[in-house]
Amino acid sequence: MLDKTRLRNPRLFEKIVTPDQAADLILDGMNVATSGFTPSGYPKMTTVALARQIKEGKKCRINLWTGASVGKEIEEELAAVDGIAGRAPYYAFSNRSMQKGINERRINYTDLHLSHFGQQVHYGFFGKVDAAVIEAVAITEEGNIILGPGVGNAPIFVKDAEKIIVEVNTAQPLELEGMHDIYIQEKPPRRREIPIYSVGGRVGVPYVECGLDRIDAVVESAVPDQVRDLAPPDDKSKQIAGLLIEFLKSEQKSGLLPPEMLPLQSGVGSIANAVLSGFKDSAYTGLEMYSEILQDAVFELILLGKVKFASGCAFTPSPKVLKLFRENAALFKKSIVLRPLDISNHPEIIRRLGVIALNTPLEFDIYGHANSTHSMGSSILNGIGGSGDYMRNGYLSVFATESTAKGGDVSRVVPFAAHTDHSEHDVMVYITERGVADIRGLAPHERARRIIKNCAHPDFQPALYEYLERAEKEPGHIPHDLKNAFKMHCAFQETGTMKNIRF
Numbered sequence: 001m002l003d004k005t006r007l008r009n010p011r012l013f014e015k016i017v018t019p020d021q022a023a024d025l026i027l028d029g030m031n032v033a034t035s036g037f038t039p040s041g042y043p044k045m046t047t048v049a050l051a052r053q054i055k056e057g058k059k060c061r062i063n064l065w066t067g068a069s070v071g072k073e074i075e076e077e078l079a080a081v082d083g084i085a086g087r088a089p090y091y092a093f094s095n096r097s098m099q100k101g102i103n104e105r106r107i108n109y110t111d112l113h114l115s116h117f118g119q120q121v122h123y124g125f126f127g128k129v130d131a132a133v134i135e136a137v138a139i140t141e142e143g144n145i146i147l148g149p150g151v152g153n154a155p156i157f158v159k160d161a162e163k164i165i166v167e168v169n170t171a172q173p174l175e176l177e178g179m180h181d182i183y184i185q186e187k188p189p190r191r192r193e194i195p196i197y198s199v200g201g202r203v204g205v206p207y208v209e210c211g212l213d214r215i216d217a218v219v220e221s222a223v224p225d226q227v228r229d230l231a232p233p234d235d236k237s238k239q240i241a242g243l244l245i246e247f248l249k250s251e252q253k254s255g256l257l258p259p260e261m262l263p264l265q266s267g268v269g270s271i272a273n274a275v276l277s278g279f280k281d282s283a284y285t286g287l288e289m290y291s292e293i294l295q296d297a298v299f300e301l302i303l304l305g306k307v308k309f310a311s312g313c314a315f316t317p318s319p320k321v322l323k324l325f326r327e328n329a330a331l332f333k334k335s336i337v338l339r340p341l342d343i344s345n346h347p348e349i350i351r352r353l354g355v356i357a358l359n360t361p362l363e364f365d366i367y368g369h370a371n372s373t374h375s376m377g378s379s380i381l382n383g384i385g386g387s388g389d390y391m392r393n394g395y396l397s398v399f400a401t402e403s404t405a406k407g408g409d410v411s412r413v414v415p416f417a418a419h420t421d422h423s424e425h426d427v428m429v430y431i432t433e434r435g436v437a438d439i440r441g442l443a444p445h446e447r448a449r450r451i452i453k454n455c456a457h458p459d460f461q462p463a464l465y466e467y468l469e470r471a472e473k474e475p476g477h478i479p480h481d482l483k484n485a486f487k488m489h490c491a492f493q494e495t496g497t498m499k500n501i502r503f
Contacts, residue, residue, distance in 0.1 A: 001170075001220075002016065002168055002170070002218075002220050005138065005174065006137070006138045006139070006168050006170065006174075007138070007139055007168065007218065008138065008139060008140050008141045009139070009140075009141045009142075009143065009212060011212055012139055012143075012212070012215070012218055015215055015216070015217055015218045016217075016218045016219070016220065017217045017218070017219060018049075018219070019045040019046050019048065019049035019219055020049045020052075020053070021217065022045070022046040022049065022133075022165045022217045022219045023046050023047075023049040023050040023053055024053075025131060025163055025165065025216060025217065026046070026050055026060065026062065026131055027060065027130075028059050028060045028061060028062075029061070029062070029063075029085075030062050030063070030130035030131055031062070031063045031065060031126065031127055031128065031129055031130045031131075032062045032063065032064055032065070032130065032131045032132075032133065033065040033066070033121070033129050033131070033132045033133070033153065033157035033161065034047075034064070034065070034066050034070060034074060034132070034133045034134070034135075034154075034157075035066075035067070035132075035133070035134040035135050035147065035148075035150060035151070035152055035153075035154035035157070036066055036067060036068075036070040036071070036074070036135065036150045036152055036154075037066075037067040037068045037069075037070075037150035037151065037152040037292075037293065037313055037314035037341065038067075038068045038069050038070075038092070038150070038268055038293050038314060038316060039069055039070045039071040039092075039150075039225060039226065039227065039316070040148065040149040040150035040225045040227065040314050040315065040316050040317055041135050041147060041148035041149045041150025041151065041152070041154075041172075041225070041314060042066070042070035042071050042073070042074060042135055042150060042225070043073075043074070043133045043134065043135045043165075043167040043219075043221070044071065044073040044074075044135070044167065044169070044221055044223040045073075045167050045219050045220075045221045045223070046133050046165055046167060046219055047073055047074045047077060047078055047133065048073050048077050050078065050083065051077035051078050051080070051081050051083055054078075054081045054082075054083045055081045060083060061082065061083055061084065061085040062078070062083065062084060062085060062086075063084075063085055063086035063087070063088075063126075064078065064084050064086070064087050064088075065088055065089070065117075065121065065126070065129070065153070065157070066089075066090070066152060066153070067090075067114070067118075067150065067151070067152020067153045067154070067313065067314070067341050068089075068090040068092075068114060068152065068292075068341075068383070068385060068386075069090055069091050069092035069094070069095065069382070069383075071225065071226045072094075072095060072226060073223070073226070075091060075095040075097075075098045076095045076096070076097050076098065079095065079097035079098040079100075079101050079107065080097040082101075082106070084098070084101065084107050085107065085108065086107065086108040086109070086110070087102065087107050087108070087109045087110070088109070088110040088111075088112060088117060088126070089110065089111065089112035089113075089114060089116070089117035089383065090111070090112075090114060090382070090383035090384070090385055091109070091382065091383055092382045092383075093381045093382045099380070099381070102380055103379050103380060109380070111373065111380070111383045111384055112383075112384075113345075113384065113386070113388045113389050114292065114341055114345050114385055114386040114389060115341065115342055115345035115346055115347065115386065115389040116342075117153065117341075117342075118153040118156040118157075118340065118341055118342040119156070119185070119342050121153070121156060121157070121160065122156050122159070122160060122184075122187065123187065128160070128162060129157055129160045129161040129162065130161075130162055130163065131161060131162065131163040131164070131165065132154075132157040132158055132160075132161035132163070132164050132165070133165045133167065134147075134154050134157070134158060134164065134165070134166050134167070134208075135147070135148050135150075135166075135167045135168075135169050135172070135221070136148065136166050136167065136168050136169070137168070137169070137172045137173075137174060137176050137177060138168065138174065138177065139166060139168065139215070139218070140207060142211070142212070143210050143211045143212030143213070143214070143215060144205075144207040144208060144209050144210050144211075145158065145166060145207060145208040145210050146176070146177050146180070146206070146207050146208075147176075147180055147182075147207075147208060147338070148169060148172040148176055148225075149172070149176060149225070149314055149315050149316075149317050149338070150225075150313075150314035150315075151180060151182070151313050151314060151338050151339060151340050151341065151344075152313065152314065152340075152341050153340065153341050153342070154208060154340070155182050155184055155208045155209075155340045156184060156340070156342070158208050158209075158210050159184060159209075161214075163216045164210065164214055164215050164216055164217075165216060165217045165218075165219060166215055166217070166218050166219070167218075167219045167220075167221045168218060168219070168220060168221065169221040169222065169223065170220070170221070170222045171221070171222050171223060171224040172224075173322075173325065173326060173329070175325070175326075175329035175333065177206065178206050178333060179206070179332075179333055179336055179337060179338050180204075180206045180207065180337070180338045180339075181202045181203065181204045181205075181206065181337050181338070181339050181343075182204045182205050182206070182207060182208055182209075182339075182340060183203045183204030183205075183339070183340065183343055184204075184340070185342070185343075193348065194343065194346060194348055194349055196343070196349050196352075196353075197352070198353075199263050199288040199289070199290050199309050199310075199311050199353065200288075200309045200311065200337060202337065204339075224317070224322070225316075225317050227316045227317055227318045227319075227321075228318060228319075229296070229318045229319055229320045230270050230273045230274075230295065230296050230318065231270050231274075232274075233273075233274035233277050233278070234274070236402050236433040237270075237271055237274030237275060237277075237278075237402075238274070238278060239433040240271075240274075240275055240278075240400050240401075240402070240431055240432065240433050241274065241275045241276075241277065241278020241279075242278060243431050243433075243435065243436050244275060244278065244358070244398065244400060244431055244436075245278060245279065245282050245284075247429070247431070247436050247438075248261070248356075251396070257356075257396070260286070261284065261287060261288075262353070262354040262355065262356050262395055262396075263288045263289055263290040263311075263353050263354070263355050263356065264276075264287060264288070264289050264290075264291070264355070264356050264358060265289065265290060265291040265292070265350075265355050265356065265357045265358060265359075265390045265394065266289070266291055266293075266295070266297075266298075266358045266359075267293075267358065267359035267360050267385070267386075267387055268293050268295070268385065269360060271360045271400070271401060271402070272295070272358065272359065272360050272400075273295040273296055273297045274297075275358060275400050276295070276297040276298065276301070276358070277297040277300070279297075279301060279306055279307075280297075280300060280301060280304060280306060282306075284306060285305055285306055285308075286305075286306075286307075286308045287301070287306055287307045287308065288307065288308060288309050288310070288311075289307060289309075289310040289311065289312070290311045290344075290349070290350070290353055290355050291310070291311070291312050291313075291344070292312060292313045292314070292341065292344050292345055292385075292386040292389075292390075293312060293313065293314055293315070293316065294310050294312040294314070294315040294316075294336065295315070295316055296316070296318055296320055296321050298310050298312075298315070299315075299321050299324050299325070299332065300324075302331065302332065302335050302336075303324070303328065303331070307335070308335065309335055309336075309337075310335060310336050310337075311336075311337050311338075311339060311344065312336070312337075312338060312339070312344060313338065313339060313340070313341045313344035313345070314338065315336070315338070341386075344386075345386045345389040345390070346389075347389060347392070347393040350389065350390055350393040350394060351393045351394075351395075354394075354395035355390060355393075355394045355395060356394060356395060356396045356398070357387075357390035357391050357393075357394030357396070357397045357398065358398050358400060359372075359387040359390065359391060359397075359398070359399055359400075360372075360399065360400060360401050361399050361401055361412070361421075361422070362374075362375070362381065362412070363412045363413070363414050363417060363418075364399060364401075364412065364413060364414070364417060364427075364430060364451075365413070365414050365415060365416050365417040366413065366414075366415055366447070366448040366451050366452055366464060366467075366468060367424055367444045367447055367448055367451075367478055368423075368424040368427055368430070368439050368444075368447050368451065369417045369420045369422065369423055369424055370399055370417065370420070370421060370422040370426075370427060371417045371418060371419045371420060371421060372384055372385075372387055372421040372422065373419060373421055374418065374419035375418075376418050377418030377419045378418075378419075384421045387421070387422065388421065388422060388426070391422050391426045391427060392422075392425075392426045396428055396429070397426060397427050397428045397429070398427075398428065398429040398430075398431060399422075399427055399429070399430050399431070400430075400431040400432070401431075401432060402432060402433060403432035403433060403434050403455060403456060403457040403460075404457050404459075404460075408457070408459070411456060411457060411459075411460035411464075412432070413432075413451060413452065413455055413456040413457075413460065413464065414488065415464060415467040415468075415471075415480075415484070415485045415488055416480060416482070416485035416486075416488075424439075424444070424447070427439070428440050430451060430454075430455050431455070432455045432456075432457075434454060434455055434456065434457060434458075435453075435454035435455060436454060436455075437450045437451045437453075437454040437455045438450075439451065444477060444478040444479070445468075445472060445479060448468050448479075449468070452464045452465060452468065463488070467481065467484060467485070467488065470484060471484075
């Protein structure tokens, strides 16, 4: 039940409506922007009501804008009733109806670098924000919004929205108040540098500025974020983590990294979380993180004293993390800051702080190009997210993944990436459980041999070497035999194995 700890101005109680009444404010063709990020801090009541209304006959297809992926209460519910006409800037493979609609081209999906989307909305490139639906922990006496664990693009959406619906979620702990640092840049030509000079630097305010009169509706919610505990690290992930840590130690020993270590960034998912978990058993202490998403491992590393401070756009409150947070709220509040997405992922700050970027591709080719999004170059599995922001601008950019997929039947190292999200210009190091391929300063044919030797699984090395030798008979800076590259990819799809491919 909402009370004055959550709604701190009596006028706000007059704005409380049912989810159906809030959904009535959303009309066909609107651009609807929500809070939330992968999937935390997203609204859960209004969109479920809207999906039900559509199923019962309401004519309404919207363009859905978020920070990144959000929960099933938005993406799955609305996509399942054909309520989404357009989607940006990211979605995750777990929302199957959304994936199906995008790959059938019923949903017009625009995949963007996450640092770009909020400011492009602010510039007006995508049209106006007709309605913003924002999840909050509380609303202040002045009508400003205290966000939950996922900031995303909420500050810009609120600033630009014509209608604002605030879902106040009592399942989100009030202890989140004070963890946010909300800062919105001026538009060019009045834009100045972002004055963040350390991971823990604060430049904004702990709430989203809004105002009582701009809030059209308040909806009560008590639904927790639908986040599962991540799987514990497996043997391959532990091997990758060990190789990464040894590589970083060697970089420090050679003077290429400072003794105190630069801030770390880690991508989303089980592999990324498992690799980060490897620091628990390392000699490193007092680490810092400047990242977009803070997963389970970060909270464990803070408790162990391995991470002293972490900056992110969101943290994913799995049952495990939420329990840790409630039990150690004071520690986490002084150790974590949550920023808007266009600040957490901003190239200026990533480059200034010297962030070490650690991300995970779907596949990468022997010349160093990586595919993070598409299967066989056409069917999208998930968006590019913020990996490009960090990989292109990081002090050191590392892709880490297992050498194979599908139980060992498919190699993640391929002759020619079917889709390229990160080119040879963006990635410095590849790591699999087989080894480390440092490709800095190498020509394409040199990169190819190092990647095959150090990262590819032995079952697939003969085919990859054979491809390279054939390709090197062709002229050109990057030797390719495109006919056989296509043959190899077709074999992936048709047989599920490359082990016996010969050209």
